[in-house]
Amino acid sequence: MLSQPVGNNAKMAKAALQHVLEQTIGKYVKNLDAESLNVEVWSGKIELHALELDVAAVNMELDRKAAEAPNLALPFKVVSGKFEAFQVEVPWSSLTSSPVVLRARGLTVQVEPYNRKAQAQHFYSNET
16 A cells, blocks of 8 residues: 655645635635645645635626526625635544534625616627
8 A cells, every 4th residue: 555645645635625715716716826825734724815806706796696686686896805814624534524614704895886787687688
């Protein structure tokens, strides 16, 4: 039986965690990369600092939701946003029976008025 050095296991775990984060919050933040990822892999604590919202991606998702349900459209668009910190706790020893905990701290979002409902109706009238 071959075993990998602990350093390689830590790198693989960090890469796996980064992949999961990129697939979940990564589509809504700009600077999710290895440098912003502070990982104590085997402790199960991951902390990301100074994440900036991807305003275009957030507004695109809000537009998509407004097109699906115009009566629930939010009357604003996001202008800027950031997280002070985003933490993930992974319970390695009980991964199948305990939850992974996500915590966002210091979320600041700047918005401005926007008629998303009218935009959604305009979008659908141009499709035909």
